[in-house]
Amino acid sequence: MGYNPGMIEPHAPVAVYPGSFDPFHEGHVAIVDRATRIFPNVVVGILQNAGKDALFSPAERAEMVREIYQNNPAVEVRAFSGLLVNFLQEIDATIIIRGMRAVSDFEYEFQMALMNRRLYPEVETVFLTPKEEYLYLSSRLVREVVALGGDVDGLVPDPVRDRLEERYRKVTHPPTR
Numbered sequence: 001m002g003y004n005p006g007m008i009e010p011h012a013p014v015a016v017y018p019g020s021f022d023p024f025h026e027g028h029v030a031i032v033d034r035a036t037r038i039f040p041n042v043v044v045g046i047l048q049n050a051g052k053d054a055l056f057s058p059a060e061r062a063e064m065v066r067e068i069y070q071n072n073p074a075v076e077v078r079a080f081s082g083l084l085v086n087f088l089q090e091i092d093a094t095i096i097i098r099g100m101r102a103v104s105d106f107e108y109e110f111q112m113a114l115m116n117r118r119l120y121p122e123v124e125t126v127f128l129t130p131k132e133e134y135l136y137l138s139s140r141l142v143r144e145v146v147a148l149g150g151d152v153d154g155l156v157p158d159p160v161r162d163r164l165e166e167r168y169r170k171v172t173h174p175p176t177r
């Protein structure tokens with residue numbers, strides 16, 4: 001049987017790349033790049049949690065990621081709260097994208113994928129591998145390095161670097177009254 005374009009599902013699936021993204025770094029950028037090669041519509045879903053160790057508010061995180069993708073119509077940025085699967089259903093998405101860096105990520109990711117599938121059987125989690133140069137990169141490390149005065153140039157996109165600079169300038173040089 002030859003290629004029959006009529007058999008292709010006309011409704012392209014919407015993929016959600018969920019995370020805390022505090023902050024969004026180059027490893028995340030590389031995963032979105034890969035995801036947009038597979039799925040025409042990728043929604044970056046930013047978890048609306050402002051944990052006590054959070055550096056940026058959920059609104060600030062969303063603003064930065066919107067700035068990064070402002071000229072890319074394939075990428076939409078949304079904030080969500082509550083269960084990820086409820087958010088997926090709300091926006092009619094069936095794919096979850098996650099980056100898998102190393103074996104150490106596996107157990108947590110596997111548990112989440114299975115729980116999400118139990119809660120929403122139509123969902124499929126797709127794991128993408130990161131760029132080798134960002135294998136060690138995590139938001140936690142970025143937060144720690146900048147807090148201690150280290151340089152994260154090249155590890156975060158410009159809008160994030162600008163916000164980090166602004167944040168730490170404020171902390172290290174408080175305005176004099």
Ligand code: PNS
Nearest residue numbers: 018019020047082083084085112115116
């Ligand atoms: O980047 P992170 O912090 O590892 O992302 C974790 C995230 C946001 C994907 C996960 O915590 C999540 O989906 N939270 C929403 C609440 C939820 O659905 N929990 C059950 C997941 S099995």
